[in-house]
Amino acid sequence: MSRTISRTAAGLLTILAFVAWSGTAAADPYPQERRGFMLGGNLGGGTAAVSVTGLGMSASTQREAGVAGNFRFGWGISPYLSLGFESNGWTKSEAGTTVNFGVGAFTATYYPNPAQGFYMRAGIGGGTQKLTVTDNNVSAVATENGIGFTGGVGYEMRIGQKWSLGPAIDYGYTSVDVPGGSISANYVNFTAAFNWYFQ
Numbered sequence: 001m002s003r004t005i006s007r008t009a010a011g012l013l014t015i016l017a018f019v020a021w022s023g024t025a026a027a028d029p030y031p032q033e034r035r036g037f038m039l040g041g042n043l044g045g046g047t048a049a050v051s052v053t054g055l056g057m058s059a060s061t062q063r064e065a066g067v068a069g070n071f072r073f074g075w076g077i078s079p080y081l082s083l084g085f086e087s088n089g090w091t092k093s094e095a096g097t098t099v100n101f102g103v104g105a106f107t108a109t110y111y112p113n114p115a116q117g118f119y120m121r122a123g124i125g126g127g128t129q130k131l132t133v134t135d136n137n138v139s140a141v142a143t144e145n146g147i148g149f150t151g152g153v154g155y156e157m158r159i160g161q162k163w164s165l166g167p168a169i170d171y172g173y174t175s176v177d178v179p180g181g182s183i184s185a186n187y188v189n190f191t192a193a194f195n196w197y198f199q
Contacts, residue, residue: 030158032117034076036199038084042070042168044191048090048101054181066092066099068189070170072107076199079114083107086123088150088170090187100130101185103148103172117156117166124149127174129185144183146176154193168193 046068051060067090074084089102107123127148132141154168168191175184 030161032111032115032156032158033199034079034082034111034114034197036076036197038074038076038082038195038197040070040072040193040195042068042088042170042189042191042193044068044168044189046090046170046187046189046191048092048099048185048187050183050185052181052183054178064092066090066187068170068187068191070168070189070191070193074107074109076197080111082109082111084109086121086150088172088189089128090172090189096134098130098132098134100128100132101172101174101187102128102130103150103174104128105148105150107150117158117164118153119156120151120153121170122149122151127172127176127185129174129176129183144176144178146174146182148175149173156193156195162197162199164193164195164197166193167191 045065047063047065049061049063070088072084072086074082076082084107086107087104089100091100105123105125107121109119109121111119125148127146130143132139150170150172152168152170155166156164157166158164170189173186175182
């Protein structure tokens with residue numbers, strides 16, 4: 001699965017680089033109008049890693065592949081900028097153990113060229129780390145909350161007057177305090193993003 005995600009990431013990066021920097025890129029069949037309320041969601045995969053610090057020591061895990069998702073809503077306040085709230089996350093289940101990392105943040109999305117679909121997004125808010133262990137139909141859950149940060153880039157390809165679809169790369173970071181130290185987790189998600197504009 002790691003190899004598949006690596007190939008997907010390389011493909012998405014290639015697409016994003018082309019549409020962002022090519023001055024001869026063809027125009028979308030529908031105008032890139034962003035005003036008023038919008039809803040969006042992403043689905044795909046990603047990789048995550050955890051670092052633990054405390055008591056004069058630090059340790060990090062290798063990156064693991066998992067399932068990624070995103071939900072957001074916002075408001076276009078100008079052709080160049082929209083503001084909103086975003087919740088994105090990463091999860092993996094294996095041998096009765098499920099790990100979830102997530103960020104919920106107020107975000108700003110910037111469109112360098114409003115006539116095209118390339119965007120950059122960043123936000124800060126809360127982060128969640130959750131561990132669920134299930135054995136013989138009995139589950140134990142541990143959840144910690146802390147700070148969270150998210151950022152990403154993507155491209156919106158208009159498939160209708162109010163609809164867009166395109167590739168996205170998102171980064172999420174969470175950090176929680178534990179007795180004697182802290183646990184931080186970060187993930188990089190490679191997803192297909194869908195947006196619905198209400199204007």
